[in-house]
Amino acid sequence: MKHSGQVQTGDHSRRTVLKLLGATPIAAAGLLSAGATARADTSERTLAAKIADIIKRPEFAGSQWGMRFQPAGAEPVFTMNPEQRFVAASAFKVFVAGSAFSALGAGHRFRTTVHRTGPVVNGALRGDLVLVAGGDLLLGPRIRPDGTLALPLPDHSYGSATAPIHGDPLQQLRHLAGQVACRGIRRVEGRVTVDASLFRQGREQIAIGNISIPVSPMMVNDNIVDVVVTPGGQAGAPAGLRVWPDIAYLTVVNDVTTVLNPLRRLTFTEVSTAPDGTRTVRLTGDVRLGGPPVVSPYFVPDPVRFAEIAFAEALHDAGVDVIGHLSRLDSGRRTQVAEYISPPLSEQVKVMLKISSNPHTVHFPYLVGAVAGHDPDTPKVTGERYQRELFERAGVDPDDPVGDRYTSDFFVRFLSHMARQKYFVPYRQALPIMGRDGSIAHVLPDSPAAGRVFAKTGTASMGDVLHKALAGYIVLPDGRLVMFAQFMNKSVGSVDEAMALQSVVETAQGEIAAAVYESLTR
Template structure:
């Protein structure tokens, strides 16, 4: 559940504001199955949706609307707005953009000894971690480990690329470093952004390992009253966790990290408190690293030791000369990078992209967020949208359809579409109608937000017909709920209903 408490700051961060899409072409409607309106009405008027309000637009690309309902009314879009962030990254950087994490030495290598520092240079790669699998695809389990509701880690080694870089250094014949291990994160100045995951602030840095999260897997004890068992991953001697999690029959306390004051140094200590139910599944509690640079330095130092490279940390011996390249890791392309934001709706990744776009495309290391916002606004203007026309930070179906229609004209559109969740196949809508005729043909970003006792749901993206025609769409709904538990239960029902509506449109155009 994405809370509304951070919507204002998030929307201002990305400049993704709703406007009426006056530029949509006034083309005669496409002839769809005559029963489509009745079929959609049957879905939206079900008893479980009593009191709900819906808005949507389905439009065949290059032609007229297939179906629309309240297309100019505004709704809370939740995380569906991330299609704008991804679109801005595609437009500014290109789908094929890759990021290079490199290692340099600042002095000569004499008989296996580096007479200087070893510098790990961050280039903004957001996929340093376990997600890259041996077969080349990404591990994108839902829910994502950043949400605090996952029951298993992202499969793979969270330090795999760091270890690969360390082995490259060792293969250069280096066995000892007389200087320091340093992380250069000068690509852009580190920022801080509040995210919906627990309404906390996280650092935004060019250096990101394992999403800058240390996962603490909490397993209930064998009986009520027993302490829970903890497993920390990755654990390169950066974090000490004091276990105060109790196994109880009726859990009340949420899992919460509290910083423990310690002497100034390289490591952190936290207290983890909370309750878990006996016999329950493990829970992955994400600890957001407050200092990504220090975390990476410690992780890289540990990887070097594993590779047989000893670091003496001799500050007096640190070289100040020209940097010589020693190792490199090249990331998957941007088209893969955005999948963590789109398919599993990662809020940490979403917070990083405006900085990354501003620093790289805008060449602004000092105020990258502001430059990222400016590039986002320029993209809206190019698409015929006014970035200065928000109304209570709500979006119209027309706005989404116009933006997504422009994205569909790009040469890298297929990569953009493939980065979205695919209904019945992967991401946040993998569970939606896997046996539907439209399964595998609906590419769309979900959105969920709560405002008091109102549940807001969104789904926006594309339907690909069997003859490769493209339907661009956005659909929204809000409905009153009595509690958070009711909202959590109902949101799955709404997701299925929105999938049924997309399927109805698909079938109406293929008969």
């Protein structure tokens, strides 16, 4: 199919109104009265006109759109270029989450345990303490006292947040350390180590400066040290730095300057690594005079050593001293002394879906492969096999996507399959909710459709083109579902133009979903 680069508005099909509105079997067979048919045609024309009005606005001149809105068990209410490929960007995370739900189950919990390797004599452990990583991605401050998750936007991993996640990054490690102390252990004469054998550590590139990060079954605070940079009081003054969590793992040399017009990006440069695994880095760059603080995330290159040092400090705070020189007494046999059980998978995936965490996203194929596939050596390969098998069960061709480009039809068929699974409700609830939470919390909060559109966003700026996606579900008042996917791309003249336009597109895509909702609830 060739496209001129202008707004595309074709490929609409006629439907029977009673299929759309849940009519009787006779009516669904097509035996409609002339009046019903007229109302259906009028409704279709009204919806098509509303969508056309949105996508033909001046700010979208030269754009391309593709979409499909498909009520469960009925013909689509609206399609536009449904077989054209678009860049899905982070909207593809609905597939990653789907694979995790399918392979592990919504209620799967990850266990982080602590074991001793020797006897305890008069409060002294004659051996090591081993922290065994279970793949929990929520070890950190996200879990609030009431059990809900802190999911602030922008996420601290993106380098544009103004504060770290509120709470204690070591809270679960402190919980484990407290259990160790309650077992009567007051001194560890061996070492504190981390067993990360659940799967072999990998490396993956993330869409944050195209950096590569380690993928490990051991994750504390998203394996990020937050360096909060606060502008100084005058131009030329050094910025203030606060390191969080402030543990011995990382020392930051401050080379950040307060200026009127920042030109240098905040950048970490490795300075040295000590024999004990602690690291020194230099942070260079500019911050704007009078501007807000900025969180510059340092992605730890050694998650295991990071966790070992963090756990040792949590033990110290709990009254357990670590001597670290008698590991030769290690018997090799382990006895469990502490355990922390994570929230269920249905909560774990919210960091990936609601706030679009890229570090969490790259971990899930490894977790699926290691936990469901029992493959510690090539977990990503096995995780990808589980993804392909899910695509096949959904009736879509695993080889159909070309790079990051998908059709609306592909998304809708996959989402339709997910809607038939026993874990569907927690899967849907993990998606951003329009006007309520996640990446579309700000979109149309006063619309009748607010709270009823559950969908994953996607944003990519590739060269001089902005790509936007929104895919998920509309829940009608009577409980019926509409599966949908919609995409847009448009040429832009600069990064600033792309940044300004993306929020406009998000609102427009929300308006289109709301128009479909209203057309089916009259």
